[in-house]
Amino acid sequence: MTNHWIDLQHSDVFLIQGSNAAENHPISFRWVLKAKNKGAKIIHVDPRFTRTSSKADIYVRLRPGTDIAFLGGMIKYIIENKKYFREYVVNYTNAAYLVEDSFSFKDGLFSGYDAAARKYDRTKWAFKKNADGTPQTDPTLQNPRCVFQLLKQHYSRYDLDKGSAITGTPKKDLLAVYETYASTGVRNRAGTIMYALGQTHQTVAEQNIRTMCMVQLLLGNIGIFGG
Numbered sequence: 001m002t003n004h005w006i007d008l009q010h011s012d013v014f015l016i017q018g019s020n021a022a023e024n025h026p027i028s029f030r031w032v033l034k035a036k037n038k039g040a041k042i043i044h045v046d047p048r049f050t051r052t053s054s055k056a057d058i059y060v061r062l063r064p065g066t067d068i069a070f071l072g073g074m075i076k077y078i079i080e081n082k083k084y085f086r087e088y089v090v091n092y093t094n095a096a097y098l099v100e101d102s103f104s105f106k107d108g109l110f111s112g113y114d115a116a117a118r119k120y121d122r123t124k125w126a127f128k129k130n131a132d133g134t135p136q137t138d139p140t141l142q143n144p145r146c147v148f149q150l151l152k153q154h155y156s157r158y159d160l161d162k163g164s165a166i167t168g169t170p171k172k173d174l175l176a177v178y179e180t181y182a183s184t185g186v187r188n189r190a191g192t193i194m195y196a197l198g199q200t201h202q203t204v205a206e207q208n209i210r211t212m213c214m215v216q217l218l219l220g221n222i223g224i225f226g227g
Helices: 005-010 026-037 067-080 086-092 147-157 160-167 171-182 205-219
Strands: 013-017 041-045 058-060 191-194
Touching (some): 013 067, 058 171, 067 160, 067 205, 086 205, 160 171, 171 205, 191 205
Parallel strands (some): 013 041, 013 191, 041 058
């Protein structure tokens, strides 16, 4: 959550994950409830049933530390079901950029990994450039080397069976969250993700938040009221 709390009243769907906002951030939750009174839906994803859960339209449990798999399944769902906001994705993200052939992902590691130094050579992850230095793009999003297709390939492993096995969340609950939150990937709807220490106090905290950002970018929920 990076917008002002007052902006929460403009959201249509809330995904609260790694946060007990009703108890720990009650002033923020005031605006969530104001949005709910206007018809907004609240999703709470948390290992524990809390006061936030009691106010949620959809509450689902997951195993602690499995947020990336939970959100990875949502990315797969959004892409495969064409729930992404295409105009936003093409014009306001790097999804259309072409990536150099040196980039790859295999056996849990990206290309350019130095096992001795335990570091990556990030030059292996560069974008293809035009003669004037600008990135090469494919606005159709069909080129297999564009960011969008590489993202689709990377998250293809997170089907409902795999996601449920990792998170412990029943498939029907995963699908309910994915369908509801993906409904914001249109021009006239906004979704916001609220997180707190349940996300940031993990060893993979940065990856947790980056995965949330990818969800928001696919749905066009960054840079808008209620996003």
